[in-house]
Amino acid sequence: MPGSKRLLMTLGALSVAANMLASCMTEPVAVPPPAEPRTVATTPVALTAQQISVIQRGIKDSLKDPGSAQFGEMKAGKDSAGEITVCGYVNAKNSFGGYTGRKPFVGSIAPGAKAFIVAGMGGTDIETRAVFMVCKQYGIDLML
Numbered sequence: 001m002p003g004s005k006r007l008l009m010t011l012g013a014l015s016v017a018a019n020m021l022a023s024c025m026t027e028p029v030a031v032p033p034p035a036e037p038r039t040v041a042t043t044p045v046a047l048t049a050q051q052i053s054v055i056q057r058g059i060k061d062s063l064k065d066p067g068s069a070q071f072g073e074m075k076a077g078k079d080s081a082g083e084i085t086v087c088g089y090v091n092a093k094n095s096f097g098g099y100t101g102r103k104p105f106v107g108s109i110a111p112g113a114k115a116f117i118v119a120g121m122g123g124t125d126i127e128t129r130a131v132f133m134v135c136k137q138y139g140i141d142l143m144l
Contacts, residue, residue: 042077042085042139051076051084051109058116059090059105068093072102075140082111087135087142090121104131104142 047055055074060066074088086109089102103122109115122128135142 038137040079040085040138042079044139045076045078045084047074047076047084047086054109054114055086055088055107055116058107058118059121062118062121063090063092064095065093065097068099070099073142075135075142077139079138084109085135085138085140086116087131087138087140089142104128104135106131106134106138 052074056069056071059071060069063069070091072089072091074086076084076086078084085106087104087106089104091099091102094100100123105118105121107116107118107120109117120127120131120134122131132142
């Protein structure tokens with residue numbers, strides 16, 4: 001399974017599990033313990049100026065006010081197939097015109113690709129934790 005799809009599926013599974021746990025239920029339901037997250041071996045890599053530009057364009061495309069984006073630290077790891085997973089921070093304006101504060105993001109660039117696929121972005125506590133968990137699975141520690 002290509003890395004981008006694996007990354008999206010991991011984040012999707014975490015989101016589904018979080019939503020199930022967060023929903024209100026009238027009767028107890030037995031929920032099996034979550035499977036241990038699978039780690040993906042990556043080697044830390046320095047991003048080129050071109051890659052940073054592609055990442056920023058991909059993130060901006062997912063924002064309400066792309067022109068307001070302020071990027072913070074970005075860390076990247078490359079897997080054995082050459083796919084680069086990137087975790088970082090962005091701050092941008094919301095629909096009300098106020099800055100949201102620094103939010104983590106995770107996504108990937110396939111070898112030779114000229115686009116960044118955003119797999120997830122923090123917002124709610126659950127979304128933020130899911131992004132941190134996926135980054136950790138890829139050997140990228142964003143916690144400061």
